[in-house]
Amino acid sequence: MISVKNISRVFNQHRVVDDLSFEIRPGDVVGFLGPNGAGKSTTMKMLTGFLPVSSGSIEINGLSFTQSGREALKIKQNIGYLPEGAPAYSDMTVYQFLYFITQVRRMPRTTRQQAIGKVCEQVQLEQVLNKKIEHLSKGFKRRVGLAQALIHDPNILILDEPTDGLDPNQKYHVRQLIKNLAKDKMVIVSTHILDEVAAVCNRVIIIANGKKCFDDTPETLKKMSPLHNAVTLKLSYASDISGLLEIDGVLDMTHTPGTNYVTVFAQPGRYILGQVTSHIQYHQMPVDMVYPEEVRLDDVFRKITLESNQQEQV
Numbered sequence: 001m002i003s004v005k006n007i008s009r010v011f012n013q014h015r016v017v018d019d020l021s022f023e024i025r026p027g028d029v030v031g032f033l034g035p036n037g038a039g040k041s042t043t044m045k046m047l048t049g050f051l052p053v054s055s056g057s058i059e060i061n062g063l064s065f066t067q068s069g070r071e072a073l074k075i076k077q078n079i080g081y082l083p084e085g086a087p088a089y090s091d092m093t094v095y096q097f098l099y100f101i102t103q104v105r106r107m108p109r110t111t112r113q114q115a116i117g118k119v120c121e122q123v124q125l126e127q128v129l130n131k132k133i134e135h136l137s138k139g140f141k142r143r144v145g146l147a148q149a150l151i152h153d154p155n156i157l158i159l160d161e162p163t164d165g166l167d168p169n170q171k172y173h174v175r176q177l178i179k180n181l182a183k184d185k186m187v188i189v190s191t192h193i194l195d196e197v198a199a200v201c202n203r204v205i206i207i208a209n210g211k212k213c214f215d216d217t218p219e220t221l222k223k224m225s226p227l228h229n230a231v232t233l234k235l236s237y238a239s240d241i242s243g244l245l246e247i248d249g250v251l252d253m254t255h256t257p258g259t260n261y262v263t264v265f266a267q268p269g270r271y272i273l274g275q276v277t278s279h280i281q282y283h284q285m286p287v288d289m290v291y292p293e294e295v296r297l298d299d300v301f302r303k304i305t306l307e308s309n310q311q312e313q314v
C-alpha cells in the first residue's frame with residue numbers, strides 16, 4: 001500500500017504541493033489530474049524518492065525513503081517510473097539502453113535477455129531494437145520510456161503522461177497495456193486527457209495549486225456534471241414545453257429558442273429518459289429527436305479546478 005500523509009514541497013518559498021494525503025491499494029489505477037503547474041510531477045517525483053518531501057511522510061509497503069538507504073533501495077526496486085518527457089540516453093540503441101537499465105536494476109545476468117524480450121513485446125519495440133534512440137519517432141521514444149519502467153516487473157507503476165505524443169492507435173495500445181498490468185499492481189497515471197481516465201482508471205485524484213480537490217471514482221466525477229442523465233430534445237417548431245418541468249425526477253431545463261433545442265436536467269441519481277419520451281408521446285409534442293446527453297469530463301474538471309482557484313484567492 002502507498003500511504004501519503006500531509007506531504008508538502010516548497011521551492012524557493014513557493015509551496016507547490018500543499019498538505020496532500022491519499023492512500024493507494026493494489027488494484028487501484030489512479031488518474032492523477034490537475035491543471036498545468038498544479039504539482040503533479042513534483043508529487044510523482046516525491047513518490048518515487050526522486051525528490052525529498054519538505055514535510056509530511058510517504059510510506060510504501062510499510063517502508064519510507066527517510067529510513068536507511070537500504071529501505072529506500074527496497075522501495076525503488078518495487079517502482080517503475082516513467083518521468084515527464086520519457087528521458088533516455090539518446091545515443092544508445094534501444095537494446096543498449098534497456099540492457100543498461102537491467103544492469104542498473106541489478107537484475108540477474110541470466111534473466112536480462114528474457115526481460116528485454118518480454119518488455120519489447122509488451123510495448124511493441126521489437127522492430128526498432130537496434131536503432132539509436134535519437135533516431136526514433138516521439139511515439140517510439142515514449143515506448144522506450146515505458147519499457148524501462150516495466151522491465152523489472154514492479155508492483156507500483158508511476159507514469160507521467162504515458163500517452164503523450166502517441167498516435168490514437170498507440171494510445172489505445174498503451175491504455176490496454178496499463179489495464180492488463182493493473183490487475184495486480186498499483187498504478188498512478190498523470191494525464192491531461194480526461195477520456196483516458198474514464199478508459200483506464202478506477203479512481204481519480206485531482207489537485208489544483210498543490211491541494212487535493214477530488215478523490216473518488218470516474219463515475220462519481222461524471223455525476224458531478226449537470227449533464228449527467230440529462231436529456232436533450234429538438235422541437236420541430238416552437239410549442240409549450242412547460243410540462244417537462246413537472247416530470248418526476250426533473251431538476252431544471254434550458255431552451256435555446258433559435259435552434260429549438262431543449263435540455264432537461266435530472267435530479268441527482270435520477271434517470272429521466274423514459275419519462276421524458278413517454279411525456280413527449282402522451283402530449284404529442286412536435287419533437288424531431290431525443291437523446292441522452294454525454295457528460296463532458298473536461299467541463300467537470302474545469303469546474304472543480306476553477307472553484308479551487310477561487311477559494312485560493314479568497
Ligand SMILES: Nc1ncnc2c1ncn2[C@@H]1O[C@H](COP(=O)(O)OP(=O)(O)OP(=O)(O)O)[C@@H](O)[C@H]1O
Binds near residue numbers: 040084
Ligand atoms: N525544481 C524546481 N524548482 C523550482 N520550481 C519548481 C521545480 N519543479 C517544479 N517547480 C514548480 O512547481 C510547480 C509545479 O510543477 P509541476 O511540474 O509539479 O506541475 P505539473 O502539475 O506536473 O504541471 P504540468 O501539467 O505542466 O506538467 C510549477 O510552478 C513549477 O514551476
